Amino acid sequence: MQTPSSPDALPGLRINRARLLARLDALGRVGALPGGGVSRLALTDEDRRGRGLVIQWMRELGLRVTIDAIGNVVGLRPGAEPLAPVMTGSHIDTVRAAGIFDGNLGVLAGLEVVETLNEARVATRRPLAVAFFTNEEGARFPPDMMGSLVYVGGMPLAQALATKGIDGLTVGECLKRGALAGSAPCGDPEVHAFVELHIEQGPKLEREGLTIGAVDGVQGISWTEYTLTGSPNHAGTTPMSLRRDAGYVVANVTCYVRELARELGGAQVATVGAINLKPNLVNVVPGAAVFTVDLRNTDEQRLQEAERLVDARVRAVAAAEDVTVARRTLSRFAPVRFDPAIVARVERAARELGHPCTRMPSGAGHDAQMLARVCPAGMIFVPSEGGISHNIRERTAPADLEAGANVLLRVLVELASG
Amino acid sequence: MQTPSSPDALPGLRINRARLLARLDALGRVGALPGGGVSRLALTDEDRRGRGLVIQWMRELGLRVTIDAIGNVVGLRPGAEPLAPVMTGSHIDTVRAAGIFDGNLGVLAGLEVVETLNEARVATRRPLAVAFFTNEEGARFPPDMMGSLVYVGGMPLAQALATKGIDGLTVGECLKRGALAGSAPCGDPEVHAFVELHIEQGPKLEREGLTIGAVDGVQGISWTEYTLTGSPNHAGTTPMSLRRDAGYVVANVTCYVRELARELGGAQVATVGAINLKPNLVNVVPGAAVFTVDLRNTDEQRLQEAERLVDARVRAVAAAEDVTVARRTLSRFAPVRFDPAIVARVERAARELGHPCTRMPSGAGHDAQMLARVCPAGMIFVPSEGGISHNIRERTAPADLEAGANVLLRVLVELASG
Numbered sequence: 001m002q003t004p005s006s007p008d009a010l011p012g013l014r015i016n017r018a019r020l021l022a023r024l025d026a027l028g029r030v031g032a033l034p035g036g037g038v039s040r041l042a043l044t045d046e047d048r049r050g051r052g053l054v055i056q057w058m059r060e061l062g063l064r065v066t067i068d069a070i071g072n073v074v075g076l077r078p079g080a081e082p083l084a085p086v087m088t089g090s091h092i093d094t095v096r097a098a099g100i101f102d103g104n105l106g107v108l109a110g111l112e113v114v115e116t117l118n119e120a121r122v123a124t125r126r127p128l129a130v131a132f133f134t135n136e137e138g139a140r141f142p143p144d145m146m147g148s149l150v151y152v153g154g155m156p157l158a159q160a161l162a163t164k165g166i167d168g169l170t171v172g173e174c175l176k177r178g179a180l181a182g183s184a185p186c187g188d189p190e191v192h193a194f195v196e197l198h199i200e201q202g203p204k205l206e207r208e209g210l211t212i213g214a215v216d217g218v219q220g221i222s223w224t225e226y227t228l229t230g231s232p233n234h235a236g237t238t239p240m241s242l243r244r245d246a247g248y249v250v251a252n253v254t255c256y257v258r259e260l261a262r263e264l265g266g267a268q269v270a271t272v273g274a275i276n277l278k279p280n281l282v283n284v285v286p287g288a289a290v291f292t293v294d295l296r297n298t299d300e301q302r303l304q305e306a307e308r309l310v311d312a313r314v315r316a317v318a319a320a321e322d323v324t325v326a327r328r329t330l331s332r333f334a335p336v337r338f339d340p341a342i343v344a345r346v347e348r349a350a351r352e353l354g355h356p357c358t359r360m361p362s363g364a365g366h367d368a369q370m371l372a373r374v375c376p377a378g379m380i381f382v383p384s385e386g387g388i389s390h391n392i393r394e395r396t397a398p399a400d401l402e403a404g405a406n407v408l409l410r411v412l413v414e415l416a417s418g
Numbered sequence: 419m420q421t422p423s424s425p426d427a428l429p430g431l432r433i434n435r436a437r438l439l440a441r442l443d444a445l446g447r448v449g450a451l452p453g454g455g456v457s458r459l460a461l462t463d464e465d466r467r468g469r470g471l472v473i474q475w476m477r478e479l480g481l482r483v484t485i486d487a488i489g490n491v492v493g494l495r496p497g498a499e500p501l502a503p504v505m506t507g508s509h510i511d512t513v514r515a516a517g518i519f520d521g522n523l524g525v526l527a528g529l530e531v532v533e534t535l536n537e538a539r540v541a542t543r544r545p546l547a548v549a550f551f552t553n554e555e556g557a558r559f560p561p562d563m564m565g566s567l568v569y570v571g572g573m574p575l576a577q578a579l580a581t582k583g584i585d586g587l588t589v590g591e592c593l594k595r596g597a598l599a600g601s602a603p604c605g606d607p608e609v610h611a612f613v614e615l616h617i618e619q620g621p622k623l624e625r626e627g628l629t630i631g632a633v634d635g636v637q638g639i640s641w642t643e644y645t646l647t648g649s650p651n652h653a654g655t656t657p658m659s660l661r662r663d664a665g666y667v668v669a670n671v672t673c674y675v676r677e678l679a680r681e682l683g684g685a686q687v688a689t690v691g692a693i694n695l696k697p698n699l700v701n702v703v704p705g706a707a708v709f710t711v712d713l714r715n716t717d718e719q720r721l722q723e724a725e726r727l728v729d730a731r732v733r734a735v736a737a738a739e740d741v742t743v744a745r746r747t748l749s750r751f752a753p754v755r756f757d758p759a760i761v762a763r764v765e766r767a768a769r770e771l772g773h774p775c776t777r778m779p780s781g782a783g784h785d786a787q788m789l790a791r792v793c794p795a796g797m798i799f800v801p802s803e804g805g806i807s808h809n810i811r812e813r814t815a816p817a818d819l820e821a822g823a824n825v826l827l828r829v830l831v832e833l834a835s836g
Binding site: 097137138139202231236239240245248250251254261262269270272273276279281282283286292294363364365384388 | 513514515555556557560562618619620621637639641643649650651652653654655656657658660663665666668669670672673676679680687688689690691692693694695697698699700701702703704705710712714748749780781782783802805806807808809
């Protein structure tokens with residue numbers, strides 16, 4: 001193997017597009033939905049099969065695989081020197097009806113970088129690691145980015161294992177059931193730098209005709225679950241003035257959340273994504289309701305203001321309806337700024353490879369923001385067609401997937417050479 | 419047996435309160451919920467066991483039991499002459515978390531009347547029938563009052579049997595599975611008159627300190643199900659202006675329905691009771707939604723106006739959100755006027771027995787309104803504590819249950835003597 005002394009030693013090295021697409025396609029067939037798209041909620045049987053496939057690929061590429069107690073998987077390619085590794089990766093769990101790129105691209109592009117380096121017999125100074133983190137989506141177990149959060153010591157392992165999912169099972173039970181946990185420790189990783197390739201999941205790059213986003217930060221995320229208790233009653237005989245309608249309170253707050261996002265403007269987004277009424281029947285006034293509010297902003301002060309206003313509205317409307325309120329935080333992360341040197345490296349690599357690029361924040365949460373707690377970190381975005389994501393119609397053009405993976409290759413080699 | 423020539427021949431006859439309460443209690447234990455109340459959704463295993471118990475009681479009282487093809491059960495006490503019977507009854511299916519009186523009282527008070535007459539060795543001129551009708555609540559299969567509707571020929575049997583429930587099974591499948599249907603024909607019953615005792619399920623009688631409601635009619639009922647299709651998308655990366663949020667449309671309409679009921683005033687009530695979002699996850703903009711609207715009014719013109727306004731709102735908000743709309747009528751019944759002579763009889767019986775009484779409409783639909791299509795019909799209401807119904811805390815005081823059953827006894831004996 002040759003050891004490049006600088007990135008200039010590898011100017012012509014490129015990933016293999018067909019091989020990357022083939023892996024994306026193969027992993028996308030695990031948990032594939034009949035109408036297209038994929039469903040691999042964290043720690044389900046589908047997720048277990050997806051994990052098995054990626055671990056098999058890691059071993060075939062000669063990576064040394066370690067798995068920690070929350071099921072995070074790291075495949076290590078040794079470097080010329082026994083230093084802290086440069087890491088890339090993402091997640092392979094999905095929402096309930098997802099596309100095949102969200103998360104998976106970052107993991108499989110990492111493997112493609114490894115295979116490209118293997119083929120070219122390139123040895124990097126630092127080791128290179130490709131990771132996938134457990135339960136990034138949070139669609140089954142809150143909070144999202146749980147695996148990477150535990151990996152960097154941001155949440156005690158025991159707390160994560162005890163977290164109950166939407167089906168009542170805990171993370172610990174599901175890890176055990178699927179034999180998905182390993183013995184590697186978590187909470188204090190040694191990582192030199194972390195770079196994650198991901199689809200944008202929004203419309204900005206496509207709308208501006210750009211190929212690469214050099215992600216400079218991540219919006220703050222606030223997920224709250226409200227449980228409302230009123231009184232179920234007969235829909236025909238209960239005068240409007242005597243109702244204690246938990247469903248009406250949810251509806252009022254849902255409308256308010258929309259207004260609020262418009263009023264706060266800028267990067268503020270606000271979503272009521274889940275509503276569960278009891279008894280949920282046509283002829284009974286809803287006596288109880290559980291619903292969620294997802295608020296995001298790049299500015300922590302504004303995010304706190306939005307949280308305060310939503311909570312005040314819930315309490316005011318509930319009080320007027322004689323409905324009681326319980327509140328639970330499902331997830332809360334402050335906005336994150338990525339390492340300026342890595343952001344600049346991504347921009348430069350894109351420019352050198354001839355891909356139009358912009359700096360931009362991420363609207364979604366990503367594992368990279370957790371890694372940013374312990375090392376310099378950054379992200380590379382590629383366009384999402386129509387801005388569509390968390391949807392079986394999620395798609396990124398093959399040329400864009402290839403461009404993103406080549407930028408990742410270049411940035412990783414640079415970092416691993418430094 | 420003596421044959422009374424006039425109601426004056428039986429001035430002292432009274433039902434047995436303890437026996438009535440014991441049957442209510444025993445039937446309430448079938449499908450009892452751990453925290454109180456009962457759940458016997460139509461044609462479930464719990465309903466099957468409840469039906470078996472009531473049929474057993476009918477046979478023990480010497481009634482001749484017939485069951486028709488939709489599972490309506492009629493127990494006949496022969497009269498002195500082979501005339502069309504005077505019928506009473508109601509239903510024993512319940513909503514998902516119900517009290518033990520809704521419907522059950524009307525059936526078991528009918529049995530108590532029979533037992534009182536049996537004990538006193540009273541033969542009536544006309545036969546007396548006690549019936550319970552299948553799927554009155556409509557909580558599993560729309561429309562409500564399905565059994566009595568089929569009984570009077572208001573819905574073809576085949577259509578009823580093909581109706582799919584909330585769990586995807588049809589009425590026909592469930593009847594077959596539980597062996598709940600019989601061979602008696604339906605659609606053209608011979609009934610001389612029908613009187614139903616029921617709890618009010620509203621607050622009027624209690625608030626006015628009254629014991630008996632002489633029900634003079636039933637509100638018109640309109641149940642509509644809307645299916646909305648937008649686009650599921652990422653809650654963090656999708657700008658507010660690009661959303662096609664089916665959940666927001668539901669929320670907007672739910673708030674509007676509340677405003678509308680207030681604006682129309684009077685007897686108008688309006689309820690969004692069921693909301694089902696897809697994918698129903700915290701971090702995904704709801705891409706699809708199914709929800710129901712329950713509208714009721716004593717005035718058919720106003721009810722039609724309310725339906726028109728709600729539909730216009732659904733379509734306007736959905737269009738603005740780029741969400742498509744499909745509409746399905748689950749149930750639609752025009753307001754009903756009960757037979758004035760029967761209403762007057764109920765009033766007079768209550769007065770003679772010393773129970774304060776008022777004329778009032780019913781806010782809920784009842785089997786009696788279906789029987790009103792084929793014979794003179796009426797209803798007797800007793801108070802619901804706090805107006806609470808379709809709720810495990812539904813309750814009526816024993817003295818009121820007794821008063822209602824005694825009014826029923828008197829009215830039935832009068833009608834069966836005429």
